[in-house]
Amino acid sequence: MKYLKKNSALFLVLITLLGCKSNKTVDQVSTKPNIVFIVVDDLGYSDIGYMQHKPEIQTPNIDKLAKTGMIFTDAYAASPVCSPTRASLVTGKSPAALKLTCHIPGMGMEKYLKKLSKGKKLKEAHFLNHLPEDELTIAEVLKTQGYSTGYIGKWHLGGDGSIYTEDGIVDEKFNPNHFGFDVNIGGCAYGQPASYFSPYKNGTMTDGPKGEYLTDRLGDEAVRFIENNKEKPFFLNLATYTVHTPLGAPAENIKKYEGNKYFAMIEKLDENVGKVMATLESLNLLENTIVMFYSDNGGLWGNAPLKGIKGTLNEGGIRVPLIVNWANKVPAGSTCNKPVTSVDFFPTMLELAKLSPENYKGLEGMSFLPLALGKTEVADRPLYWHFPHHRKEGLSMGAAIRYGKWKYIVEFESEKEFLYNLENDLGEETNLMQRFPEKGLELSQKLKQWQSDVSAEMPELNL
Template sequence: MRLSKFYFNIAYCLLLWLLMVGCEQLPESLKQRPNVVFILVDDLGMVDLGATGSRYYETPNIDKLAKEGMMFTQGYAASRVCSPSRASIMTGKFTARHGITDWIGAASGTAWRSHNRHDKLLPAEYVHSLPANDVTIAEAMRKEGYKTFFAGKWHLGSEGSYPEDHGFEINKGGWDKGSPMGGYFSPWDNPVLPNKVEGENLSMRLGVETADFIKQHKDSTFFAFLSFYAVHGPIQTTQEKWNKYRDKAESLGIGENGYKMERVLPIRQEQDNPIYAGLVESMDDAVGVVLQALKDSGLEDKTIVIFTSDNGGVASGDSFSTSNLPLRGGKGYQWEGGIREPYFIKVPWLKNGGSKSDFPVIGTDFYPTILDLANIDALTEQHIDGISLKPILEGKKMDVVRPLFWHYPHYGNQGGNPSSIIREENWKLIHYWEDGSEELYNLTTDVGEQSNVIAQYPEIAKGLSKKLHGWLKEVGANMPSKDTEYNADLAQKRHDRIVNESWPALEAQRLKFLAKDFRPNDDWWGSKVTQD
């Protein structure tokens, strides 16, 4: 009995000692729960930053953030378009599971015929607002005492399904629209973001709103979600920024041609659009304001900062803004250019600045990662399609092999096809719903997806296809249907017009934007009002 008590006392003392040592090693930032700032950019491509390889765009603030945290080189959005990807960040679920598989407002079923595209399929129906029965990341954080703030693009439902209906106490600018109605310079048309100063830049306004929130709540614990409307079209910039990037394009060498023909639409091959470059830089300026607010408030070492995009850069359709090379495709496409994104996580006390991870990660991983880093219990029945990346951020090896799934049973206006995707380890299989054909790529040797190796590896393709279809059935994924009014002759005529008329027009527009006498209008989209 005395011996047992002796050993008990030793064990007790050892435990106290370990706890004391552990507490001494804990950084100040962990003695209370950390703040979280989540920065989501709309339509930003994987190589639209200096930190990820662009020689043309200048993003010093985001580049600095990337160097101070960990860069996930194989980071993915959960969808090739915005609303589904955003819903996956909020819920921790893949798109086929939560049901928002297209951008909210897109036509589906027979309504698709109104576009006169003459496609083979009628796009699937989809959920039109963030499901109320899901516990969003904002609701989870708020329940734990976090002040929750949202600024910018929402696009996850109409009134009744706004940010404040899904856990955010403060909403600055989030409503049902997915683009900057009225443009990037005040006066804009946004009922939850009043106009203050004529000519004010929208990205900067959202950055300032976020910075003000940080300063006002520096003595509390907060979860701030900055969701830029930039760099979504319509692309606009100031004359000063256009001048800068027009001259830079000339110094780098302006190529005679800027596009090539993809399967459906021409696709941009050059990063030389000075309007888009200025829009990117304005967004980066706003990020700088937010990061400076953290520093000025003494919160830089106590705040997790996350940066990513909701889908690939717009290389076709919309504003034909950027090139995602060496990745194939862009927003709306099934290839890597449509879904691979900048994906940075800065956790100051982990001291992993400048590190990189090539472990494949996706938008659904943010939810469990944030909870884990904030020492909040996981909600495993909610963020079912995500995993915590905390071990990787701590420098540990992640011995998890898991499939990633994408489901897009729709046509977009960028040229992508209705398809579903599975990625497991280095292999990526795409299943096309028009004809049941499939493509297989080894992303280690062919990140540009130029060589479909399905004929060389039929067993790998068969196994991945079986997993993909099994998963889609398991989650009850909605599917497209054949259009009985499909007309191959009309479809061919449309394709011929794109090749013979649209493609040359895009080349002419590209050179117009780079011409020394380019002038969009007298006040440069309203930006000159406050500068004259």
């Protein structure tokens, strides 16, 4: 992987591996493995120690997770912002198909749409403000297989206008406990916490001692859930509010990083990942627990070597960290460069539970369990993004497709088209549309066909 520094010990391990090799097969996995799915909020592609792009960042526990598991170098979020990705993760459907293509605004939908469309040629496309009640979630499916299910942390699929509430609950019926989760601690309409320190003003969790840090509290709740369900299969979705703004961390951590709150927050995230892994180890659950570590979109503070940040359709807005760890099943120190994305987690968990995706309508992804276990005969397939929304961070209000090494982006507002060869140009520096117009046209047609297939909402003229 040329974008990992060559002086890295991890790099030396990675370059010895071809594809995603292992001796394991899908048939050798446990009948009902536990699933721990850690979804971090706004964690950038290179904001982890093992990437070595930001030497100040210290993440020994996440680094260990990578060194004893598999790094997916080409993992993507279904959207450059949070709510659409989160909806996609639990349903296995694209944000475009769900009609939930933008983050659900805390300021309220009417105010948000008016603000974002002001002065633009195109106005914001229609999108929902909650996860539809009739959508089947992976938690509901796993419950039918005897799994205990727990959601701990940020949900952000429960209605708009959360900043005007006293407890983050806009409509209780849209909280995780109504979508298949036995336990819901912290999941409500909030897109960011009212406070990173207790009192939290969150109606789905009790306050701790004054000054208790939210990331620590959620980590403790994750440990408690594992301990309470150690005798039966469980699905734990730990969705941290970290590292979303407003940035905040304990004073001693901030001091350690000379005032850098973001780095301090990452350190606290890492501590709590370590806490979860230590609990699994102490309970002898590592060999029957698959752990997946992921981010809901790109980071806000630079994603070297990628172009762009959260909110953009460039790689920095949608390419994210993904680690898959499963002791003695996923090969330690391995890497996989096959692209995967948010819609793939649902079918992956179905396969873990020995269920066929053919029995579930509307799924748009594929299981990446064979990749994690070392099978390499996976053909290239197109990945799609539909983001008909304005953002101040960069290239947005558009759509994109990646197919093999090629990536095509169309910007709706300007009608500009971009074509990149990611194999040679990971930083998306050279637009190849004029050089390879046929390839651009081919990808454009595929993208339009997909948009038609999912009945994607399109922006209209702002008259």
